[in-house]
Amino acid sequence: MPSTSTIKESYTDVLIIGAGPSGYMAALWLARCGIPTRIIDKRSNEIFTGQADGLQSRSLEIFKSFSEDCFDWATMDQAWKVANQMEEICFWSPDEEGELARKSRIPDSIPNISRFTESVIHQGKIEKWFTESIKNFSGGSIEVERPLLPVSIKIDENAKDQQDYAVEVLVRKLDDDLARPEQYGGIANGLYRAFDGDQDKFYNQNIDDADKKDFELIHAKYVLGADGAHSWVRKQLGIDMEGEQTDFVWGVVDIVPITDFPDVRSRCAIHSKDSGSVMIIPRENDMVRLYIQLKEVDRDVETAGDAREFMGNCDDPKAKTKGRIDRSKITPESIINQARESMKPYKLDYTNLTWYTAYQIGQRVSPNFHRHSRVFIAGDACHTHSPKAGQGMNVSMQDTYNLGFKLALVCKGLAKQDILQTYESERIKVARDLIAFDHKFSRLFSGKPMIPNAAMLEGEATGSNMDEFHSVFLHGSRFASGTISDYDNSSLINKVGGATREGHEEDGVFSPLASKVPLGRRLFSDWALGQIDHRPWHFADRLPSDGRFRVVIFPGDVKQYPENMEKLHSFNEPLMAPESFLNRYTPRNAFFNSVIECLVVHASLRNDVEFYGFPEFARRKDYRGRVDYWSIFAGVGKTHNTSTKVDIYSTYGIDKKAGAIMVVRPDGHVAQVSEYTGEGLKQVCDYFSGFMIDQREIAVPEKDVTSYDSDRFEKPRLAV
Incomplete structure (x- = not known):
C-alpha cells in the first residue's frame, strides 16, 4: 500500500x-x-x-x-x-383433515393508520x-x-x-x-x-x-x-x-406464476402440514415473489470448523458441525419444487424468472x-x-x-x-x-403448524399454533407500518406535561392540549384548507422534508372566540423581535422561514375570517416583498369538490377554545406541545435554546434582488 x-x-x-x-x-x-x-x-x-x-x-x-x-x-x-398496493393478507393452514385451507382474510395494513398502505x-x-x-x-x-x-x-x-x-x-x-x-x-x-x-x-x-x-x-x-x-x-x-442465528433457510424467487391457487394476487402466509411454509407477495405488473422454507440444504463440510463466522449463536446445537450452506447447490428449480410441495393440492408453474436468493433467519x-x-x-x-x-x-x-x-x-x-x-x-x-418482533414472527412462520383437533389425529398434536401466529401478525402490523416509532425524552423531544392515556389502543405519551397526538411520534396527517385559496392540503404536505423545524400555532376558533385572535396578534411583537426563536437561529440575509417555519391553523370557517386579518408574523414578506401565502390554514370546513369534512382539531384532540402550540421536527415527529399562551410561546423558545446555535452574528451572502429565483423551491432551503 x-x-x-x-x-x-x-x-x-x-x-x-x-x-x-x-x-x-x-x-x-x-x-x-x-x-x-x-x-x-x-x-x-x-x-x-x-x-x-x-x-x-x-x-x-x-x-x-x-x-x-x-x-x-x-x-x-x-x-x-x-x-x-396490497390490500389484504390471507392465512392458509391445514384443516382438521390436514388439508391446506384458507383460514381467514384480513386487511394487509391497519386501516386508517396512514393515507398509504x-x-x-x-x-x-x-x-x-x-x-x-x-x-x-x-x-x-x-x-x-x-x-x-x-x-x-x-x-x-x-x-x-x-x-x-x-x-x-x-x-x-x-x-x-x-x-x-x-x-x-x-x-x-x-x-x-x-x-x-x-x-x-x-x-x-x-x-x-x-x-x-x-x-x-x-x-x-x-x-x-x-x-x-x-x-x-x-x-x-x-x-x-449481538443476538442469534437460526438454522432455518429460506429461498426467494421472483416469477410470473402459472397456478390455480386462488389467492395468488393477495399477500399470503401458507403453512403446509409437512412441507414447510410459503409467503406470497404479489409484485408490480404480473410478477409474484415467493418466500419458501427450504427443508434440505446441502452443506460444505470442509467449512464446518468456520461455522461460528457465519452461523453466530444458532438455536440448533448441531448447526456448527454441519458446515457452511453450499450456495452453489441452491437453484431456482430447487426453491420452486419446495414451493410446489408446500402448496399442494394446488399446482404451481412459472415463467419470467427474474431473480432468486436464499438466506438464513437470524436476529x-x-x-x-x-x-x-x-x-x-x-x-x-x-x-x-x-x-x-x-x-x-x-x-x-x-x-x-x-x-x-x-x-x-x-x-x-x-x-x-x-x-x-x-x-x-x-x-x-x-x-x-424489531428484533423482538421478528424473533417471534419468524419462528412461528418457520414452525410446523398444529392441526386443529389434533387429538383425533395420532402424532399431530404438536406444532405452531396458527391462532397465535395470526395474533402476532395483527399485533405486529402496527409496529411494522413504521408509523408508531416512539422517541423518548431528549434534547429534541420534550414529553414533560404529557401522560399515558387511559383506554387508548396504543401505548404513548399524550399532552392534554392535543390529546390524540402521541408526543415523540410522527404527526398523523389530515386535511386542512388554505386560507388564501381554500385549497385542500394533507397537512403533512405542508411540512416537507427540507431540514426546517415547524412551529404550528393552533389558535382555536378565532371567530367564535375573538379573544383568541387578540392573543394571536399579541404574539406578533415577540415573534418578530430579533431575539425571537424565529430570528435568533436564522442567519442574516437568509429567508425568514429557512430554519424555523411558523404556521397557523385556526378553527374558524375559512369564509368567516380574512387573510389580512391575521398578524404579520403569519404572512411575512421576503427580501423582494413577496408575501408568504401558505402559512395560514383553516382546520375546519368542507372541500368544494368532494365535500370532504375537515376537522383537524378533532383529529388531533385540540380544544377549539383553548388551542395549542406544537413543535414538529424536520422528520415530522412531534417534539413538544405547549399551551396557546405567552408562557407556551416561552416554552417553545426554551426548547430551541437547548440545542440551537445563535445565528445573529452569522450571515449568508446577500441576495440579488434582480436575479430570477423561481428555482428556489427545488434548491436547498435550510438556512439560505
Whole structure:
C-alpha cells in the first residue's frame, strides 16, 4: 500500500460508505439541505432487480415528504404510483383433515393508520428515484461513486470543533471485474450477498499490488457506514452484533406464476402440514415473489470448523458441525419444487424468472450505533433480521431519515453536535423492538403448524399454533407500518406535561392540549384548507422534508372566540423581535422561514375570517416583498369538490377554545406541545435554546434582488 503522503487527498462534510437504501436516504437528506457529501460503494453494478421489495406506510410517507408538487422530475412518490398496493393478507393452514385451507382474510395494513398502505416494488426502481432526486437537489454534485473500497479509517478523538475534519478514510478504486460479485447459474441472484462472510477477503485481494493512483484519502467531518450486514465500518469501530442465528433457510424467487391457487394476487402466509411454509407477495405488473422454507440444504463440510463466522449463536446445537450452506447447490428449480410441495393440492408453474436468493433467519443488533459522534452505522450494519415482515429496507431508510437532518443541522452550524447522540438512543430502541418482533414472527412462520383437533389425529398434536401466529401478525402490523416509532425524552423531544392515556389502543405519551397526538411520534396527517385559496392540503404536505423545524400555532376558533385572535396578534411583537426563536437561529440575509417555519391553523370557517386579518408574523414578506401565502390554514370546513369534512382539531384532540402550540421536527415527529399562551410561546423558545446555535452574528451572502429565483423551491432551503 502506498504512503498516504503520495496520494490524492480531498475534503467533504459527510462521507457515506454504502449505496443501499440506508445510504441513499442519508444522501437524499444531505442533498436536500445543501450539505457537501460523497457516497461511495464497492460494487460496480447498481441493483436493477431483486433485493428488498416491500414499502411500509411510513416509508411511503417519507417518500412523499421529498416529493413536492413543484418538482418536475420522477420524485420519490413514484413508488406509490408504480408499486403494487396490497390490500389484504390471507392465512392458509391445514384443516382438521390436514388439508391446506384458507383460514381467514384480513386487511394487509391497519386501516386508517396512514393515507398509504403497504406496497411492493423492486429496489432497483427505488434507487433510481433516489438517484434522480439527489441529482436535482444537489445540482448534480452528489452521485454514487463506484467502485470504491474503504481500506482504513481513523478518528481524531481530540477534535473539539464540530466543524473539524475529524475522520480520515483511505479508499481504493477497484477494477470493475473485481467489484462485481460472483453469480451462480447465470441468473441474477443475491446468493453472494446473502452468504458473503468472506467478502473482505474477496474485495481486498491484491491490495498490496495496487498503484498509488488508485488510492484517495478522504477527510470528512462525519462518516456514515451504511454498508450492509457484513459492515466494514462496524468492524473497524470494533462494534459487535449481538443476538442469534437460526438454522432455518429460506429461498426467494421472483416469477410470473402459472397456478390455480386462488389467492395468488393477495399477500399470503401458507403453512403446509409437512412441507414447510410459503409467503406470497404479489409484485408490480404480473410478477409474484415467493418466500419458501427450504427443508434440505446441502452443506460444505470442509467449512464446518468456520461455522461460528457465519452461523453466530444458532438455536440448533448441531448447526456448527454441519458446515457452511453450499450456495452453489441452491437453484431456482430447487426453491420452486419446495414451493410446489408446500402448496399442494394446488399446482404451481412459472415463467419470467427474474431473480432468486436464499438466506438464513437470524436476529442481531449492535449495542452501539456510533463512535465519538463522528462515525455512525445504520441499517443492516447495525441490525439484521428475516425479510418476511417487510422491515429491512424500511427500518434501514428510517434510520438515516432520523440521522440525516441532524447531520445537516450540525454541518450547517445551526445546532450543537450533542443532538447527534439522539440518533442512537432513538433508533436503537426501534431496532431492539424489531428484533423482538421478528424473533417471534419468524419462528412461528418457520414452525410446523398444529392441526386443529389434533387429538383425533395420532402424532399431530404438536406444532405452531396458527391462532397465535395470526395474533402476532395483527399485533405486529402496527409496529411494522413504521408509523408508531416512539422517541423518548431528549434534547429534541420534550414529553414533560404529557401522560399515558387511559383506554387508548396504543401505548404513548399524550399532552392534554392535543390529546390524540402521541408526543415523540410522527404527526398523523389530515386535511386542512388554505386560507388564501381554500385549497385542500394533507397537512403533512405542508411540512416537507427540507431540514426546517415547524412551529404550528393552533389558535382555536378565532371567530367564535375573538379573544383568541387578540392573543394571536399579541404574539406578533415577540415573534418578530430579533431575539425571537424565529430570528435568533436564522442567519442574516437568509429567508425568514429557512430554519424555523411558523404556521397557523385556526378553527374558524375559512369564509368567516380574512387573510389580512391575521398578524404579520403569519404572512411575512421576503427580501423582494413577496408575501408568504401558505402559512395560514383553516382546520375546519368542507372541500368544494368532494365535500370532504375537515376537522383537524378533532383529529388531533385540540380544544377549539383553548388551542395549542406544537413543535414538529424536520422528520415530522412531534417534539413538544405547549399551551396557546405567552408562557407556551416561552416554552417553545426554551426548547430551541437547548440545542440551537445563535445565528445573529452569522450571515449568508446577500441576495440579488434582480436575479430570477423561481428555482428556489427545488434548491436547498435550510438556512439560505
